[in-house]
Amino acid sequence: MNDVRERAVTVDDGAQLWTLSSGPEGGSPVILCHGGPGLWDDLGPVAAMLDSTHLVHRYDQRGCGRSTGPDDYRVERAVADLDALRQHWGHERWTVFGHSWGATLVLAYAWTYPDHVQAVIHCSGTGPGNEWRAPYHAESARRLTVEQQNRLEELENQERNWDEEVEYRTLCWLPGYADPTMAETWAREAASVPFEINWRANRELWTGRSDLIPAARNVTAPTLIVHGEEDPRPLANVRRLLGVIPNATLAAIPGAGHSPWLEAPAVLSGHLNAFCSAHAQRLPS
Structure with a gap:
């Protein structure tokens, strides 16, 4: 750059x-x-x-x-x-x-x-x-396991500390990536940016x-x-x-x-x- x-x-x-x-x-x-x-x-x-x-x-x-x-x-x-x-x-x-x-x-x-x-x-x-x-919500749900969907719902409905916030964001953004081998890495990197x-x-x-x-x-x-x-x-x-x-x-x-x-x-x-x-x-x- x-x-x-x-x-x-x-x-x-x-x-x-x-x-x-x-x-x-x-x-x-x-x-x-x-x-x-x-x-x-x-x-x-x-x-x-x-x-x-x-x-x-x-x-x-x-x-x-x-x-x-x-x-x-x-x-x-x-x-x-x-x-x-x-x-x-x-x-x-x-x-x-x-x-x-x-x-x-x-x-x-x-x-x-x-x-x-x-x-x-x-x-x-x-x-x-x-x-x-x-269709967006249906496809996003399809890309998460049942366990991930349940955990996302749990986190969404509670007060979250920072580690839980990163986990919540990661699960929210995970379905946006097409590459299943890199999706969690990319989602967690984005989720870890320290802004509210x-x-x-x-x-x-x-x-x-x-x-x-x-x-x-x-x-x-x-x-x-x-x-x-x-x-x-x-x-x-x-x-x-x-x-x-x-x-x-x-x-x-x-x-x-x-x-x-x-x-x-x-x-x-x-x-x-x-x-x-x-x-x-x-x-x-």
Whole structure:
């Protein structure tokens, strides 16, 4: 990874957003938006795929990870925070990448601020509506043993110490990986990050998530939809976005689950670099 610059950016209501930037200052800018809601940036491997040629920004969303409140967890506020970062860095337009919940966020940003979006990357999202929920929960349960399912339910309904919290998160995130030989290792690594999950942000942002179909028709920027074929969030529902977003293409990644940078890094890197290079800003030298 190229030279990394870490800073806190204060937005209009006093929230301080932790940010990390890497790559050449003159590179075409890309912002990476993490999932959750209520989690923290875990997209360093994605940044490393792009920052040899692009200026890549990452951040923790408000009240999450290393960022502070106030506690305003509306989708509109999350979109405003994202644009405040754009203004802070002085970018007229940028490419917006979102993973999981972040994929919903970047679509909302793209239809709210179309003049500031160069291109959109929707990675491992859920797609429109709620039709994804039943097959997602069924497939996630199928990937856990009965003992794991019982233990997950037990942990969910009790106060947890730190070791139990790591165990709980591991079981929650375990089904997201396609490779059964590495799933527990990857899930435990993610679960061991020493930040609290912001459950209020999780609850309120999901509750405030509107159906994507009507508004996504207003996403005019070129859009790449990236999805692991083995993600328990069904590809079929994500594919529906192709009939909605006017300028969207799909890159389905065989053998990859919810975090394709772990299970198919070369394939993901190829898709991202080809797309970002094709739609890079031609900045003055």
